[in-house]
Amino acid sequence: MGEGANVQTFFGIPFDIGNDVPGLIAAVIVFALMFFLSRNLELKPNKKQNIIEWIVDFTNGIIKGVMPEREGQKFSLLIFTLFSFIFISNQLGLMLQISVNNVTYVKSPTADVMTTMTLAFMVLVLAHFLGVKKLGFKNYFKNAYLSPVPFLLPISILEEFTNFLTLALRLYGNIYSGEVLLKLIYQFSKAYGIASFIPAVPLELIWQGFSVFIGSIQAYVFVTLTMVYISKKVEKE
Numbered sequence: 001m002g003e004g005a006n007v008q009t010f011f012g013i014p015f016d017i018g019n020d021v022p023g024l025i026a027a028v029i030v031f032a033l034m035f036f037l038s039r040n041l042e043l044k045p046n047k048k049q050n051i052i053e054w055i056v057d058f059t060n061g062i063i064k065g066v067m068p069e070r071e072g073q074k075f076s077l078l079i080f081t082l083f084s085f086i087f088i089s090n091q092l093g094l095m096l097q098i099s100v101n102n103v104t105y106v107k108s109p110t111a112d113v114m115t116t117m118t119l120a121f122m123v124l125v126l127a128h129f130l131g132v133k134k135l136g137f138k139n140y141f142k143n144a145y146l147s148p149v150p151f152l153l154p155i156s157i158l159e160e161f162t163n164f165l166t167l168a169l170r171l172y173g174n175i176y177s178g179e180v181l182l183k184l185i186y187q188f189s190k191a192y193g194i195a196s197f198i199p200a201v202p203l204e205l206i207w208q209g210f211s212v213f214i215g216s217i218q219a220y221v222f223v224t225l226t227m228v229y230i231s232k233k234v235e236k237e
Helices: 017-037 047-064 069-095 113-135 137-145 150-191 194-234
Strands: 007-010 013-016 098-100 103-106
Touching: 013 017, 017 047, 017 069, 017 103, 017 113, 047 069, 047 194, 069 113, 069 150, 069 194, 113 137, 113 150, 113 194, 137 150, 137 194, 150 194
Parallel strands: none
Antiparallel strands: 007 013, 098 103
16 A cells, blocks of 8 residues: 555445446546447548447457467457556556645546556456466366476476566556656746746646557557466467
8 A cells, every 4th residue: 555545435335436436437437438439430430430440450460369269259348448547447547646645636547556566466367267268177278287398397487477466567667657757847846936837838748648658558568468378378388
């Protein structure tokens, strides 16, 4: 729990409201946006329909680049939803940050390591589950840990932990550092009056634009690695 955390207990389980509220806001934004874009679909696509179809084509392209199309079709909704949520989460803190009593309730959910670790853990558990479901436990274990040669088993087990950490920390580090720098630029703008405010304005605009680009890339990287990890578990070497 970070400094100034607002921890509430429900049914004996502690929840950090400062972490949970941003994730809920991002989920609501994704739902509202997709609901708006998917209304009144037509045979001749309109502008709204073009946007959502572009996102679908983009995420389907990620799947096709990693897994055979027939096998990968079942993951289309998962990757579409994951990409949309992470993309919106990455951008939320750039648009608006609201703090009350030293607790930030509106920020990028992915700027918190607990959120990114939860997403990474969910992805890796899902990959294991799908591998066992498709291949059976014996064949899954052989394919995932004893292939191509059994003596690589310790490295394969260690790789599970490194995959989890890199998947979570890469996303967290990039988004958190971007928000920290934006806060520093904002503080700089107030430090020396007009002398610091004038150079801070273009500097913040440039960094916000760069952060949008970084947030988009990190959403792409996360879902691509998600498909790579799932593919390694469900496809025989």
